Amino acid sequence: MNMFWHELNSLRKSTILWTCTLIALAGIYFSVYPAIANDAADFKRLLGGYPASVRAILGISLDSITSLLGFYSMIFTFITLCGAIQAMNLGVSILSKETRERTADFLLVKPVSRWAIVSSKLLAALTMLIITNVIYYAAASILATMVKTADFSITLLFMINLTLLFIQLIFFSVGAAVAVIIPKLKSVLPVSLGVVFGFFFIGALLATGENDAARFLSPFKYFNPSYIIRNSNYEAPYLITGAVIVIIATVTAYIIYARKDIHAVS
Amino acid sequence: MNVFLRELKANKKALIIWSVCMFLGVLSGMGKYTAYSAGGQYNKIFENIPYSIKALLGMGSFDVTTMSGYFAMLFLYIEIAAAIHAVLLGAGIIAKEERDKTTEFLMIKPVSRDTIITSKLLAAFVNVVILNIVTLVSSLVMVAAYNKGNDISSEIVMFMLSMFIIQLIFLSLGTALSAFLKNPKTSGSLAAGILFAAFVISKITDITDKLNALNLLSPFKYFSYVHLAEGNGLDLTAVILSLGLVSIFCISTYIFYRKRDLHV
Numbered sequence: 269m270n271m272f273w274h275e276l277n278s279l280r281k282s283t284i285l286w287t288c289t290l291i292a293l294a295g296i297y298f299s300v301y302p303a304i305a306n307d308a309a310d311f312k313r314l315l316g317g318y319p320a321s322v323r324a325i326l327g328i329s330l331d332s333i334t335s336l337l338g339f340y341s342m343i344f345t346f347i348t349l350c351g352a353i354q355a356m357n358l359g360v361s362i363l364s365k366e367t368r369e370r371t372a373d374f375l376l377v378k379p380v381s382r383w384a385i386v387s388s389k390l391l392a393a394l395t396m397l398i399i400t401n402v403i404y405y406a407a408a409s410i411l412a413t414m415v416k417t418a419d420f421s422i423t424l425l426f427m428i429n430l431t432l433l434f435i436q437l438i439f440f441s442v443g444a445a446v447a448v449i450i451p452k453l454k455s456v457l458p459v460s461l462g463v464v465f466g467f468f469f470i471g472a473l474l475a476t477g478e479n480d481a482a483r484f485l486s487p488f489k490y491f492n493p494s495y496i497i498r499n500s501n502y503e504a505p506y507l508i509t510g511a512v513i514v515i516i517a518t519v520t521a522y523i524i525y526a527r528k529d530i531h532a533v534s
Numbered sequence: 535m536n537v538f539l540r541e542l543k544a545n546k547k548a549l550i551i552w553s554v555c556m557f558l559g560v561l562s563g564m565g566k567y568t569a570y571s572a573g574g575q576y577n578k579i580f581e582n583i584p585y586s587i588k589a590l591l592g593m594g595s596f597d598v599t600t601m602s603g604y605f606a607m608l609f610l611y612i613e614i615a616a617a618i619h620a621v622l623l624g625a626g627i628i629a630k631e632e633r634d635k636t637t638e639f640l641m642i643k644p645v646s647r648d649t650i651i652t653s654k655l656l657a658a659f660v661n662v663v664i665l666n667i668v669t670l671v672s673s674l675v676m677v678a679a680y681n682k683g684n685d686i687s688s689e690i691v692m693f694m695l696s697m698f699i700i701q702l703i704f705l706s707l708g709t710a711l712s713a714f715l716k717n718p719k720t721s722g723s724l725a726a727g728i729l730f731a732a733f734v735i736s737k738i739t740d741i742t743d744k745l746n747a748l749n750l751l752s753p754f755k756y757f758s759y760v761h762l763a764e765g766n767g768l769d770l771t772a773v774i775l776s777l778g779l780v781s782i783f784c785i786s787t788y789i790f791y792r793k794r795d796l797h798v
Binding site: 293296297300346350353454455457458461465466469470472 | 548555559562611614615618622626633634719722723726730734737738
């Protein structure tokens, strides 16, 4: 239990910083929403004059863009990017902290099993991620209500924000697995930024289209906000893939950390 | 000289990985061009989308059906990757000593701190140049492979020049922060945070015209990509001011590192 509280305490400052960043991001984007809503209303009128096939190409996505939730789906990409960086950072740093800060022999001579150590760390990080998400959801709801031009469904907003938690869980577990696999991790940031931005670009450039096999390549594309808005449901294959990734990565982290040679002073 | 060669060798693996990733990035980006240049009704639609919505979709004020407009849209992603590389390189190359506990070894050597910083900065500079050239060559090759319209090689060179300046800005920012902060390990995160903030600001000023004063804070907005895409060169005042910013950061690196209490 000590380890859990200790890790929680050491993650405190970073979590506060990240939560504020996420809220600030959402706040800035929401503040420009009224201008967009005006433009979009004009554009929708213009779109009415185009033939149906043309509207099909762009109209579907633009019909919902004008709504608050549609706009939110667009800006949510950046929010998930930021959240993924936080989660990946958390995952990679929390299991490699001892090796990097040379406190390995202090922790590992204590009469606790390595399983207990990993559990406490992962639980502490998970708690922080959930806290971040809860506070962010509250702030986003308030911001959305402040700038709305028409009523929107709070449930749908909740479902979209839940995908932030899912993506964070995926990146967190992948980060934890990466941390235990790499023998000597000197610096967290290049690894976490590289992986997150790598997946982000793969998602932005390769995985487009509704039912593409390529969508499996990038966790950012597992949850499509427009699909969620239309169907009030997540897409099952991607949800399952995400869960599988989290489970496999977490189990990997446990098993490898239990057997790993950890250097007291590297 | 030793320090310079040693730093080059130490960064070799990272540079190779980054160059390959850049090449793949340009490749995959160009691969999507065929979808955008389908032509016909697509063009008319793109013309009529209101500015703010286009910015939201990432297209800004470019005409993405032409190669130069599409490249301008793709370029932002490439630029971010290059900027991240520069920032992490700059912050890391100075913080490396204290992180790996090799400070004492290096400082005992009969070279002044200034010489050490110069060699490190030069090594980082060479890395940045190499990455830039790799991106330039991949862009030229890929654009030629997919291009159906006019030749835009000179525009690409201009784009890469602007990217080079952005890389220098972030490189020197990374080194200055790393030399200044008490805990050099956090310099990487802070510099990356500043980069991310600059990126977000550039996206936001894309969406709305009213916050144009914020453009000052985002190096990504120092050069107008619309101008570059149309074939007008780099804005000379922006170039001079950026180089001035780079020199301020470099000089700060020297000053702070000279006075710094190094933790052994």
